[in-house]
Amino acid sequence: MFPIRDHNPSGRTPYVTYALIAINIVVFLYSFGLDGRGLNQFYSDYAMFPARISQGQDLQGLFTSMFLHGGFMHLAGNMLFLWIFGDNLEDDMGHVPFTLFYLAGGIGAGLAQVISEPMGTIPTVGASGAIAAVMGGYLLLYPRAKVDILLILIIFFRIFTIPAWVMLGLWFALQLVNGVNVDPETGGVAYWAHAGGFIIGFAMALPLWRRKGGTDYWSKTEGHPPHPEAEYRLSRSNVPTVGRNRSNVPRIGRRR
Template structure:
């Protein structure tokens, strides 16, 4: 299922959604440039969220306060990692969902609240992943958690919305209008395809990053709860 648009009328241009999409695309092209110059692996290792490193840093800081400087530096990776992607399919899927579901959400929240919601839920979901997989040594990258929160909030606010979609059937593409709730299930199914078109991230290779499934589940919940509290 490929979402194209929804049937929610918006009154204001979703400028934050435009900017988020644009920034993600620019950074992804930067990643491609780094890949061509064999610098991508070092970059992802430096700015991806690596739970084991952060947890070890916190443990060290508990006995050596000076180590909090290192922990603080590693925590800077939380907002940065949200704008990094490991494959063409991951960034295309994320940005398509951000466009379809984000613009209507921005219209009702306003630009400032929507941006704060996006960034804070993204960081929160990364923290969930850190403390749920404390021994994970591969970098967590991608906007998946934040966009899952957008999807959760959207479904609570627009439970009856219809999504203009395309259903690919081998070489045939069937247009359809699907309930927004259908994408709650499809969101997790499509993660299985996010390895398609992966960038080469040394030293392990194309799988040297994590999609952070726990973060996405947490994102859906926190997005739904946030929107429920807005009523």
């Protein structure tokens, strides 16, 4: 289950969100062109190593690791989440405050991962901690915003529209469950960076939520971003509408 879009276009162009996506793509393309030795050195210089951070070394990794990714699917998944959830938060916060929010969330998420495995030697890369902070802020400000998710169960594919609090709440719960059960020595996903970033983003968005009126803001907007929502055709199904003319129906496996 993963989100593919929301129904909440922003009121102004999200330049920072677009810039962050572009920077992540450019850095990934640069790393993609390195040979094995060069790539290892690149990660050694710019990834975050919890053990190094614990010893007060290579602190720049808390920042630079936010722009590194371990593969195309890692990059694509993170940028999809940022594109879906970043624009509304940037719209409400403003370009500069959102930039600071994003970077602070990413650094905080990295520190959460360090706390979870202070002697870890596996490099940590990815924007997911910072994006988790964006998701935490989104949950606080727009809990009932509509989000389309694609549900995949073996051969079953279906698009559903659900409130943001359901999708984000389930995502956060999965990070906690997996964080408790994962073996830090085997590498994989930095679940505590995700969970930590989410909590930090939620907390950092509290002042903005209070300035807007707190629960009164929820009552006024009904838990949605304060813009007309977008409507999508076929948002509840993956089956397109076709005519009744049988000649339009493809025939498979009927060779003569």
